[in-house]
Amino acid sequence: MVIVNALGLVSVALALVLAPLLQGVIHRTKAFFAGRQGAPVWQPYYDLARLLGKGAVYSRTTTWIFVAGPVVGLASLLVALTLMPLGGASAFLAFPGDLVLMLYLLGLLRFVTVLAALDTGSSFEGMGASREVTFAALAEPPVFLALAILARKTGALSLSGIMSGISPTLWVTAGPMLALLATALFFVFLAENARIPVDDPNTHLELTMIHEVMVLDHSGPDFAMILYGASLKLWLLGSLVVGLVLPAGLPWFLAWPAAVGGLLLLAVLTGVVESTMARLRLHKVPQFLVGALIMTLLALVLGAR
Numbered sequence: 632m633v634i635v636n637a638l639g640l641v642s643v644a645l646a647l648v649l650a651p652l653l654q655g656v657i658h659r660t661k662a663f664f665a666g667r668q669g670a671p672v673w674q675p676y677y678d679l680a681r682l683l684g685k686g687a688v689y690s691r692t693t694t695w696i697f698v699a700g701p702v703v704g705l706a707s708l709l710v711a712l713t714l715m716p717l718g719g720a721s722a723f724l725a726f727p728g729d730l731v732l733m734l735y736l737l738g739l740l741r742f743v744t745v746l747a748a749l750d751t752g753s754s755f756e757g758m759g760a761s762r763e764v765t766f767a768a769l770a771e772p773p774v775f776l777a778l779a780i781l782a783r784k785t786g787a788l789s790l791s792g793i794m795s796g797i798s799p800t801l802w803v804t805a806g807p808m809l810a811l812l813a814t815a816l817f818f819v820f821l822a823e824n825a826r827i828p829v830d831d832p833n834t835h836l837e838l839t840m841i842h843e844v845m846v847l848d849h850s851g852p853d854f855a856m857i858l859y860g861a862s863l864k865l866w867l868l869g870s871l872v873v874g875l876v877l878p879a880g881l882p883w884f885l886a887w888p889a890a891v892g893g894l895l896l897l898a899v900l901t902g903v904v905e906s907t908m909a910r911l912r913l914h915k916v917p918q919f920l921v922g923a924l925i926m927t928l929l930a931l932v933l934g935a936r
Contacts (some may be wrong), residue, residue: 632728634789641722645891646870651675652864653869658786660892673683675862682855689720690848692752695775700747701856704740708863711736715870716791718886719879727788730778737867740860741767748845759844762913766829766841769920773872776927777812780934781829781875784808794874804877811930813875818923820868820897822916824861827905829916846922869897 656671663668679893689697713723714733722729745763748756782788784805785796802809824828825842832843846857873893911919 634721634725634791636721636723636725637785639713639716639721639725641887642647642715642717642720643723644797645717646712646863649891649894650681650866651859651866653788653894654862656895656900657893657905658853659797660899661906664903664906675858679855679859682850682858684850685851687806687849687851687853690751693750693848696750697747697848698853700743700750701853701860703743705856705860705863707739707743708734708867711867712863714790714865717870718890719874719881720886721791721795725789725791730788730790730793733790733867734774734778737864738767738771738910740864744845744857745847746926751848753848756845756847759841762841763845766822766916766920769917769924770819773815773819773920773923776931777816777922778804779809780927780931781814782936789878795879797875797879799878799880805934808930808933809875811926811933813872813931815923815926816868816872816875818919818926820872821901821918822923823906826901827910828911829919831910865898866894869894873897910920 652672652675655670658668658674659672697748711733714725714729714736716722717724743761743846745760748760778790778793781793781797785793787793787796797809798819821827825832830841830843849857870890873890877893879886879890
């Protein structure tokens with residue numbers, strides 16, 4: 632049974648408006664650590680507006696798959712946002728098993744991005760696509776297992792029910808388990824959003840790039856959709872981490888500001904990590920993601936006690 636919550640539209644609207652701000656906060660934090668003034672936090676909005684005002688260039692080797700990739704990817708993220716609760720409030724759409732649909736929508740985003748990269752016929756983009764699916768195979772199991780553990784612990788099968796079930800009492804009784812899950816999800820958050828130490832979103836060296844190399848041939852509005860989709864994905868996966876750390880039960884007029892504040896703090900933490908760590912060598916990335924899986928397995932053991 633699908634439950635429609637009109638208040639969930641507020642969460643969707645906040646994501647649509649504020650998601651690029653997270654990128655700006657990360658960039659400003661990195662500039663602070665580097666001793667620079669840096670671009671304003673609103674710079675991602677300016678970049679999107681500039682790209683939307685340009686035309687797109689397409690190679691003769693590409694087909695409709697290359698054009699459809701950014702559109703389908705952004706559409707999948709927009710649907711996934713309607714399933715993600717924020718601040719303990721129910722999502723716009725909620726039903727048993729919606730957590731599986733949300734993860735599959737993220738998988739669809741990756742699938743069409745990889746197809747668009749392969750459609751260019753570029754060896755560099757094919758290399759990035761190969762790395763992307765390889766690391767994704769290691770990043771998805773911790774998320775599925777973490778959500779399964781939370782579903783068992785809260786007795787809910789929907790994301791809204793799971794997030795509303797993470798109360799202060801649960802943190803008192805199962806704090807170590809929740810801390811392990813939050814850390815594991817943060818590791819996946821960094822990997823899935825192509826952040827250091829897994830990937831560097833600012834690099835232009837094709838031999839070391841993962842996500843960015845797949846979108847090298849996109850331009851204009853197509854590239855704007857990709858950048859906006861990356862911001863929405865940052866918000867979406869960040870909401871999982873913040874929803875786990877921030878206990879439910881606050882009034883709605885406090886829950887949403889607290890959740891947005893938590894996402895901004897998560898963006899600052901991401902900037903701190905990128906400023907204080909070097910990027911891992913490619914053969915070390917699987918170990919990083921396996922570490923996240925081990926933490927979820929330890930959480931499973933603790934939760935079974």
